[in-house]
Amino acid sequence: KLFKKLSGARALCALLKCRYSTSADDIFKFYPDEETKVNQKYRVLDEKDYSRFFSKRALRREPAFTRQITALAYKVGKDMISLAEGMPNEAIFPFTRLELTSRAGGKIIFDEKQLGTALQYLPSQGLPALLTELRSFQQALHRPPPLARDVLVTNGSQHGIYQCVELLLNHGDAIVTTEYSYSGVYSVLKPYQPDIIGIPEDEHGMIPETLESVLNERLVRGLKMPKVMYLIPTGNNPTGTVLPEGRRRKIYELACKYDFLILEDDPYMFLNYTDRVASFLSLDACGRVIRLDSLSKVVSSGMRAAWITAPAAFIQRAELHTQAEILHSCTLTQAISFHLITDRDALATHLLATRAFYEQRRNALSGALRGAGDLLQWSEPAGGLFHWVRVRGVRDVYNLVFHTAFDRGLMLVPGQAFQYDSSGPCQFLRLTFSKINEQDIEPTVRLLADIVRHEQQL
Ligand code: PMP
Numbered sequence: 001k002l003f004k005k006l007s008g009a010r011a012l013c014a015l016l017k018c019r020y021s022t023s024a025d026d027i028f029k030f031y032p033d034e035e036t037k038v039n040q041k042y043r044v045l046d047e048k049d050y051s052r053f054f055s056k057r058a059l060r061r062e063p064a065f066t067r068q069i070t071a072l073a074y075k076v077g078k079d080m081i082s083l084a085e086g087m088p089n090e091a092i093f094p095f096t097r098l099e100l101t102s103r104a105g106g107k108i109i110f111d112e113k114q115l116g117t118a119l120q121y122l123p124s125q126g127l128p129a130l131l132t133e134l135r136s137f138q139q140a141l142h143r144p145p146p147l148a149r150d151v152l153v154t155n156g157s158q159h160g161i162y163q164c165v166e167l168l169l170n171h172g173d174a175i176v177t178t179e180y181s182y183s184g185v186y187s188v189l190k191p192y193q194p195d196i197i198g199i200p201e202d203e204h205g206m207i208p209e210t211l212e213s214v215l216n217e218r219l220v221r222g223l224k225m226p227k228v229m230y231l232i233p234t235g236n237n238p239t240g241t242v243l244p245e246g247r248r249r250k251i252y253e254l255a256c257k258y259d260f261l262i263l264e265d266d267p268y269m270f271l272n273y274t275d276r277v278a279s280f281l282s283l284d285a286c287g288r289v290i291r292l293d294s295l296s297k298v299v300s301s302g303m304r305a306a307w308i309t310a311p312a313a314f315i316q317r318a319e320l321h322t323q324a325e326i327l328h329s330c331t332l333t334q335a336i337s338f339h340l341i342t343d344r345d346a347l348a349t350h351l352l353a354t355r356a357f358y359e360q361r362r363n364a365l366s367g368a369l370r371g372a373g374d375l376l377q378w379s380e381p382a383g384g385l386f387h388w389v390r391v392r393g394v395r396d397v398y399n400l401v402f403h404t405a406f407d408r409g410l411m412l413v414p415g416q417a418f419q420y421d422s423s424g425p426c427q428f429l430r431l432t433f434s435k436i437n438e439q440d441i442e443p444t445v446r447l448l449a450d451i452v453r454h455e456q457q458l
Contacts, residue, residue, distance in 0.1 A: 031143040031282040042256035045287040050313040067323040071123035090116030118335035126153030127334035150315040156304040157294035176226040180418040203379040205241035208250035235268030235384020238430035242382035267294040268384040368445035396425030
């Protein structure tokens with residue numbers, strides 16, 4: 001049914017020359033139309049440069065002996081006699097077959113042997129077949145300028161963020177991000193007591209000119225300069241902005257000029273409701289981009305399927321971290337991800353349907369919010385799963401969220417959750433449109449409007 005719907009949409013798009021092309025080629029295109037030229041003004045970072053960026057803790061980490069042996073075993077093949085590895089024997093695993101049926105009718109089947117492998121230990125970097133697939137997937141999607149890069153599988157992107165922070169930040173280092181950003185990154189950062197530089201956004205995200213003037217001023221005043229920028233370029237959580245390509249290019253240039261790395265956290269890349277846009281990775285001529293991908297928002301959040309793509313020097317250090325921290329990310333998840341990513345046509349069909357599904361809900365919430373008049377101020381989210389809404393006439397939404405709305409059965413999240421320092425008043429709410437039933441959207445916004453009116457009178 002869905003496929004028929006999509007075919008219809010495809011024909012309509014072709015007729016209207018609408019911005020969505022529904023071909024697999026287009027949904028997987030995150031590189032610029034024109035080939036990115038290597039910027040001659042700035043040099044490519046090498047291994048020595050990376051040592052400069054690594055935290056003291058990361059530089060002290062050493063390879064784990066047994067993990068190196070597991071990686072070696074995978075490299076030489078399975079017919080070695082091994083008295084080396086502390087692995088359980090697959091023959092006593094209690095399961096012999098796993099079959100997953102997709103909504104579209106496709107099947108992923110693991111027979112006893114394949115399931116044995118999918119439930120066994122792995123080298124820390126990831127399932128070798130998945131790594132090979134991810135390398136070519138990233139190459140096809142982003143076509144980054146040539147440079148020694150690699151991938152590492154993580155247990156969700158939150159884990160990737162944690163690793164990156166541990167690998168790069170020393171206590172008190174400076175990090176630059178948007179004024180409002182993903183709360184999960186703050187949870188990681190807090191114990192490092194970093195100097196957070198929050199750059200305000202407009203409806204298109206971070207403004208490069210504002211960034212440059214803030215950086216310049218810090219330089220003049222002798223303040224700590226950032227080592228890292230953390231950005232959610234598509235569908236920023238919570239503001240819903242999608243950074244246009246022009247701004248990405250300027251910000252990338254500033255990363256080279258002011259010498260910081262860019263942590264590109266892009267779990268909403270396939271949930272972009274506006275024009276296609278090139279990723280930071282696709283612009284990375286100098287080896288400054290560490291990119292985090294996740295299947296959480298478009299396949300399954302509980303699988304914890306994600307990966308980092310970064311210069312090889314970074315991935316090597318991240319692998320040491322993984323060895324010590326979790327040995328490796330879940331094998332079964334990686335085996336399923338391998339099948340998902342290998343079947344590009346099925347994946348493209350699924351991603352297009354996912355984007356259409358969320359776009360419809362976004363439109364429905366926008367429509368309902370328009371109906372609330374000027375009580376709420378917001379701009380249409382260009383990507384992701386959230387509306388970022390300023391409540392007029394209420395100085396701080398805290399009481400509204402935790403008393404007025406809660407008492408009337410409505411759960412909300414206050415804007416404070418997306419500020420590093422959440423102690424002050426905040427006028428914003430983040431509204432998530434992903435899970436609410438479409439028919440409940442209008443009545444819920446009417447309830448919210450009622451709550452706001454009540455709160456304004458307090
Ligand atoms: N980054 C951002 C911007 C997110 O919104 C989220 C999930 N809310 C994550 C990372 C974590 O994703 P994962 O499930 O892959 O850990």
